[in-house]
Amino acid sequence: MKLKIALIGNQNAGKTTLFNQLTGSRQHVGNFPGVTVEKKSGIIKKQYTHVFNTHARVGQPVTGEEVHNENLLQIPRNLEVELVDLPGIYSLSPYTPEERVTRDFLIREKPDAIINILDATNIERNLYLSLQVMEMHIPMVIALNMMDEVRKAGNAIDIDRLSKDLHLDIVPIVANKTEGVSELVQRTISEAISKHKPQKIDFCTGPVHKAIHSVAHLIENIAEKHSFPLRFASTKLVEGDEIIAEALHLGENDKTIIQNIVDDMEKALDTDREAALADMRYEFIAGVSQKSVHRKGDTIEQMRSVKIDRVLTHPIFAIPIFVGIMSLIFWVTFGIIGASLSEWFEAFIEWITSIVDSGLTAFGLAAVPHSLIIDGAFAGIGSVLSFMPTILVLFFFLSLLEDSGYMARVAFVMDGLLRKLGLSGKSIVPMLIGFGCTVPAVMATRTLSSRRDKLLTIFITPFMSCSAKLPVYALFTQVFFPKYAALVMIGLYVGGMVVAIISALLLRNTFFRGKPVPFVMELPAYRMPTMKTMGLHIWEKARDFIQRAFTVIFMATLVIWFFQTFDIRLNVVENSADSILAQLGSFMVPIFKPLGLDDWRLSTALVTGLTAKEAVVSTLAVLFGSEAGLATALSSVLSVPSAMAFLVFILLYMPCFATLAVTKREIGTRGAIAAASFQTLTAWIVALGIYRLFLLFF
Amino acid sequence: MRLSRLEPGKQAVIKSVAGEGALRRHLLDMGLTPNTEVFVRKVAPMGDPIELCLRGYELTLRLSEAELISVEPKESFVFCSGSCSSCSSSHAHGYAADSGRGRGGQGRGRGFFGRGGKGRGRGRGFSLFAKRGTEE
Numbered sequence: 143m144k145l146k147i148a149l150i151g152n153q154n155a156g157k158t159t160l161f162n163q164l165t166g167s168r169q170h171v172g173n174f175p176g177v178t179v180e181k182k183s184g185i186i187k188k189q190y191t192h193v194f195n196t197h198a199r200v201g202q203p204v205t206g207e208e209v210h211n212e213n214l215l216q217i218p219r220n221l222e223v224e225l226v227d228l229p230g231i232y233s234l235s236p237y238t239p240e241e242r243v244t245r246d247f248l249i250r251e252k253p254d255a256i257i258n259i260l261d262a263t264n265i266e267r268n269l270y271l272s273l274q275v276m277e278m279h280i281p282m283v284i285a286l287n288m289m290d291e292v293r294k295a296g297n298a299i300d301i302d303r304l305s306k307d308l309h310l311d312i313v314p315i316v317a318n319k320t321e322g323v324s325e326l327v328q329r330t331i332s333e334a335i336s337k338h339k340p341q342k343i344d345f346c347t348g349p350v351h352k353a354i355h356s357v358a359h360l361i362e363n364i365a366e367k368h369s370f371p372l373r374f375a376s377t378k379l380v381e382g383d384e385i386i387a388e389a390l391h392l393g394e395n396d397k398t399i400i401q402n403i404v405d406d407m408e409k410a411l412d413t414d415r416e417a418a419l420a421d422m423r424y425e426f427i428a429g430v431s432q433k434s435v436h437r438k439g440d441t442i443e444q445m446r447s448v449k450i451d452r453v454l455t456h457p458i459f460a461i462p463i464f465v466g467i468m469s470l471i472f473w474v475t476f477g478i479i480g481a482s483l484s485e486w487f488e489a490f491i492e493w494i495t496s497i498v499d500s501g502l503t504a505f506g507l508a509a510v511p512h513s514l515i516i517d518g519a520f521a522g523i524g525s526v527l528s529f530m531p532t533i534l535v536l537f538f539f540l541s542l543l544e545d546s547g548y549m550a551r552v553a554f555v556m557d558g559l560l561r562k563l564g565l566s567g568k569s570i571v572p573m574l575i576g577f578g579c580t581v582p583a584v585m586a587t588r589t590l591s592s593r594r595d596k597l598l599t600i601f602i603t604p605f606m607s608c609s610a611k612l613p614v615y616a617l618f619t620q621v622f623f624p625k626y627a628a629l630v631m632i633g634l635y636v637g638g639m640v641v642a643i644i645s646a647l648l649l650r651n652t653f654f655r656g657k658p659v660p661f662v663m664e665l666p667a668y669r670m671p672t673m674k675t676m677g678l679h680i681w682e683k684a685r686d687f688i689q690r691a692f693t694v695i696f697m698a699t700l701v702i703w704f705f706q707t708f709d710i711r712l713n714v715v716e717n718s719a720d721s722i723l724a725q726l727g728s729f730m731v732p733i734f735k736p737l738g739l740d741d742w743r744l745s746t747a748l749v750t751g752l753t754a755k756e757a758v759v760s761t762l763a764v765l766f767g768s769e770a771g772l773a774t775a776l777s778s779v780l781s782v783p784s785a786m787a788f789l790v791f792i793l794l795y796m797p798c799f800a801t802l803a804v805t806k807r808e809i810g811t812r813g814a815i816a817a818a819s820f821q822t823l824t825a826w827i828v829a830l831g832i833y834r835l836f837l838l839f840f
Numbered sequence: 841m842r843l844s845r846l847e848p849g850k851q852a853v854i855k856s857v858a859g860e861g862a863l864r865r866h867l868l869d870m871g872l873t874p875n876t877e878v879f880v881r882k883v884a885p886m887g888d889p890i891e892l893c894l895r896g897y898e899l900t901l902r903l904s905e906a907e908l909i910s911v912e913p914k915e916s917f918v919f920c921s922g923s924c925s926s927c928s929s930s931h932a933h934g935y936a937a938d939s940g941r942g943r944g945g946q947g948r949g950r951g952f953f954g955r956g957g958k959g960r961g962r963g964r965g966f967s968l969f970a971k972r973g974t975e976e
Contacts, residue, residue, distance in 0.1 A: 233869035237862035264897045267871050413874070417857065420868035424876070440896075447898075451882075460885050554900050558886025561902075567889075660863045660905050661889055662870060665898040 145223045145334050146251070147186075150244065150275055151259035152268050153230035154666040156287040160259055160317040161227045162678050164190060164327065181243075182227040190327040191221050223331065226253065232267070234274040236378075236385040238591065248278045249370060255281040255334035257326065262286045262299060262314070263441050263667070269427045272308070276340045277374035281333040282310060285326050289314040295441040300434040307430045309341040318672050342373060345426035349410035350418055353380050356403045364390050380404055381419045447667040451551065460555045467548075468574060471539045475532060475578065483531035491524040510714060513707060514700075522699025522753065523691050530687055532609070534680055536578045540571075540586075541679040545671035550663065557661055563643060564650030566590075566661050569599045573642075576606030580801040582683070584808055592659035593809075598649055600805055601817050604797040605642035607635050610755035614792050617759055621773045622785040634793050641794060641828060645820075691800075698753045698799045718765060723749075737791065737829050738784030748791065754798050783836035787829040794825035841913055843878065844906035848890075851879045852911035859908040871895045872909060 151157045165184030228247060229240035236242060248256070258275055260268035265286075276282060292299060305312045311329050315322035346354055358376040365372045368390055378386040379400055387397065404415050411418050454463060495516065502512050543549050549571055557567030568590050576583035583603045590596040615634060619627040705723035707714060715721045727746030734745050743765040751758040766775040780788065796802070796818035806814040846852050854876045857867050871894055872878070881891040881898065889902040 233865070235862070235865045235869060237865055264895075266895045267897060270869065270871065416865055416868060417873065421873045421875075424871060424873050448881075455882065455884070455891070457883065457885050554884055554889060554891065557900075557902070558884055558888050561888075660866065660902070662863075662866055662899065662901045662905060664870075665891060665900055667898075 143221055145221065145255070145331065146253045147223060147225050147255045147257060147330055147334065148248065148253040148280075149225055149227050149257050149259065150271070151230060152232055152261065152271060152664075154664060155230070155259045155261040155268060156317040157227060157230055157259055159672075159675060160257075160285065160287070160315070160323070161225060162675065163317060163320055163323055164225055181229075181247075184225055184227075186223040186225050186327060190324055191223050191331065221331065223327070225257075231271065233271060234378075236383045239593075240591075242385070248275075248280060249374075253280060254337075255283065255330050257283055257285055257330055259285040259287050259317075262288050262292045263295075263444065265299065265435055266424070266427050266431055269430070270423055272310075273345060273423050273426065274374075274377075276308075276310070276343070277371060277377055279339050279371040279373065281330075281336075281338050282340050283326065283330045283333055284308070284310050284312040285317075285322075286312055286314045287317050290316045290319070290321070291441045291443050296438045297441070298436045300436070303434040304430065307343075307433065309343055318675070346422050347425075349407045350380070350422045353403050353407040357400055360396060360399060360403075361390065361392070364392065364396075377419065380407070380415060382415050441667070443667040443669060447547070447665075450668050451665075454548065455551050455555055460551075464552055464555060467543075471536070471543075472577065475536045475539065479535050483535065484528055487531050488524075488528040491520075491528055495520045495524060510707070514703060517707075518700050518703030519696065522703070523696055527688075527691055530684065530691075533579050533582060533687065534684055536575070537582060537683045538676065538680055540575060540582075541676060542671060544571075545669075545675060545679075547666045547668045550665050553661075553663065554665065561661075563646040564654070565598060565646065566592075566595055566659060568661075568663075569595060572599050572603050573606055576603040576608060578609055580604050580606075580608045580797045581687075581804055584801055584804045585686075587808060594654050594656055595659060597809060597813060597817075598646060598654050600809060600813070601649060601820055602642040602645050604801065604817075604821055605638045605645065605794060607638045607793055608755065608797070610798070611792055613756050613759045614751075615789065617762075617772070618776075618785055618789050621776050622780070622782055630789070634789060637790070638793050641824065645824060702750055702753060724765075733826075734791075737787040737826070737833050738781065739788055739791075741779040744779070744788065748795070751792065752796070752799055754800070755792070758792060782840045783833050786836050787833035790832045791825045791829040794821060794828055796821045796825075841911055842907050843880075843892075843909040843911045844890075844903040846878075846880050846906075846911060846913060848880045848882050851877060851914045853877055853914060855910045855912055857909050859905075863905065864908070867901075867905065867909070870899055872899075877914070878911065 149157055149161055161182065161184070164186045166187050226247070228244045231238070231241050231244055234241055234245050236245075247253075256275060256278070258272050260272065272284060286299065286301070289299075299314070301312050301314055311333060313322055313326040313329055315326055317323065344351060354373075354376050357379050358372055361375060361379070362372060365375045370386075370390060375386055375390065380403070382404070392400075407418065408414055413421070454460060456463075498520065499516050502515065507515075543552075552570055553567030555567070556570045560567055560569055569587075572583045572586040572590075574583075575586050580603060583606070584600055587596045587599050587603075590599060615631055619630045623630045702723070705726065706718055706721050708722060709715050709720050710722055710725065718724060723746055724742055727742040727749065730745035730749070731740055731742055734740070734748075739745065743762065746765060747758045747761040750761040762776070763772055766772050776785075797805075802814055802818060805817055809817070841852070843852065843854075854872060854874050856874055857864060857872055859867065876894055879893040881893050883890050884900075887903075889900045890906060892899045892901065
């Protein structure tokens with residue numbers, strides 16, 4: 143038998159922690175259709191469902207006396223329970239994609255049960271969502287998370303009382319210590335199997351009550367026809383939810399009646415429909431929690447957060463501290479740990495390559511397949527994989543910042559600056575990561591709430607010069623600007639930021655008009671992330687990266703290898719100047735001629751740079767002969783202005799295929815193509831400008 | 841009075857929430873409903889956004905959103921009690937007491953850089969070493 147259970151809760155309620163505890167690494171990540179909201183699902187580990195099965199077989203009432211109809215339960219022997227992790231939301235309004243996705247999921251997919259996870263230290267606001275989810279008429283259990291913090295503070299929650307008032311099963315848990323998690327699963331399964339739906343509780347009073355019930359009577363048949371939960375539909379109609387009204391295909395007549403009902407209610411309460419319902423829910427929650435929540439004061443974590451924030455969000459020190467923390471992270475990542483790790487890893491890959499190489503030679507494999515394996519597959523994947531350690535180290539630090547709750551503060555501190563660019567404080571995170579690697583930066587845009595912000599951020603993040611471009615800068619400054627190397631480097635980094643700012647301002651006033659999204663965000667208490675969650679984060683990233691290396695990047699390197707090895711008549715070329723790649727490169731020459739780049743080898747290098755930006759250097763080395771002669775060769779085909787144009791083009795043009803692939807995953811094919819075209823066009827225009835400018839002086 | 845004009849360290853009761861559509865709904869959903877007590881914890885370095893404490897949790901919003909919320913300031917500077925549990929405990933008390941004292945010469949400065957802030961009065965609850973008064 144298969145059961146499907148949905149996991150719902152506020153952001154920061156511990157949803158992901160619980161999900162990871164229950165499913166381990168056996169999970170499947172996918173996007174919801176239509177919107178780029180991620181949906182994760184996984185099978186709950188046997189250790190949790192197994193206990194239930196054995197107990198049930200010997201006829202023990204596992205879940206205590208509160209379980210309803212436990213004598214009638216038919217527990218299947220081979221139970222498989224799928225857990226679906228829904229986006230973290232605060233309400234079921236019709237406005238945000240996350241909330242709509244959750245509603246649609248509950249209405250259309252009809253999971254067998256819901257686990258609603260609440261942050262027990264902040265129970266009032268967390269219950270607000272529960273009251274709406276209950277109306278869905280789906281078996282439901284409340285997981286009261288972070289009970290250890292509540293207890294430590296000397297506070298108490300009367301679970302029985304709360305459970306009675308809400309008519310719901312409530313299980314206290316501590317998700318990061320797996321406390322109470324088994325019991326939670328068992329109770330949820332028995333609720334699912336017994337199909338025990340939440341009772342209707344009348345948390346509404348007076349005029350609201352009257353309005354909801356009148357609407358419920360009116361639409362009873364319609365709701366049933368469209369298989370909508372009646373209570374949910376009526377509440378939402380009273381609230382003024384257009385989407386529900388449309389989904390039910392209400393006639394004009396019904397709409398008028400509902401409008402009249404709502405008008406009466408608004409008049410009686412002297413407020414509008416949305417405020418009336420929000421107020422009613424919070425009123426009910428206040429009543430319930432007064433009876434069952436005994437609160438002496440703040441939790442230790444909350445008090446600690448206030449103290450930490452006195453320093454970290456201090457009006458003067460906040461920005462310097464933030465800059466300091468980020469510099470430290472980049473220095474450690476690229477300067478200390480990441481660099482040596484990457485070196486070892488690179489040596490390791492080279493070692494394997496050489497073994498395979500000599501093995502193939504001993505075997506006497508023909509030259510072409512040999513070259514395919516060594517120069518194509520190994521060289522391509524190896525060059526990309528060698529970046530993995532650095533990226534993982536960077537991600538370790540960034541998820542430390544994120545899980546501890548500091549990122550939310552950074553958004554708070556930086557919002558004022560970023561708003562001037564039409565972005566919100568939350569965009570700072572991807573832009574920072576962009577200096578390391580654009581791939582994880584684009585992935586980090588997932589935390590942005592509006593599509594407009596996400597698009598704008600993805601468009602400009604690649605202008606933050608990624609670490610892979612450094613080898614190119616190093617080579618060119620050494621050849622053309624030996625005296626001013628540092629100045630040119632800094633100029634490029636700052637130039638990238640300036641272009642990003644100008645682009646943001648331009649795009650904001652043209653393609654991405656529309657209001658900046660409101661910045662209404664919870665600041666969670668600081669919490670020490672557990673090693674287990676951190677480990678899982680890193681593992682997920684590593685898996686993602688390896689997957690990409692062996693799919694997109696693998697294909698790309700094979701294509702380049704193919705073009706580089708054969709000529710148009712598919713003969714193996716002696717000199718790469720005769721290859722298809724060279725021919726393609728010469729087609730591109732007219733495009734780059736205005737920038738002073740009229741050698742096919744330069745344009746070819748720009749094309750191979752699309753697999754990874756470091757490939758520009760290796761391609762130039764191959765095409766111009768040895769690396770030793772590269773400097774003289776380069777200065778023979780490039781002048782100072784054209785060298786500068788080349789560097790600027792490298793800085794700004796479309797990022798590597800790996801970035802393109804994640805961009806496509808985040809904003810779709812059209813978005814990815816638009817972003818790449820925008821970046822390349824910007825690169826061309828700016829490079830032309832720089833070329834012309836430098837021509838005046840040199 | 842608008843919530844955006846409420847100084848850090850001060851407390852107020854929400855009277856009404858203006859605006860429309862998604863934004864208004866989100867404000868209401870986050871618990872900014874009439875008759876809720878809010879406490880302005882602090883202002884970001886650029887003078888915007890602000891950090892609020894309500895219903896026992898911390899929420900940040902921009903001045904433009906706080907503009908939509910009209911409030912009735914509570915005149916008690918020493919004790920802020922009620923639904924915002926953080927306010928009722930000692931640290932908030934420290935801010936509030938400071939706030940009372942520093943009021944005179946403080947001006948309407950918001951934050952360090954923005955909004956024409958004139959100097960940093962200690963009354964705005966920014967002090968790194970804000971005194972932790974004891975309750976009662």
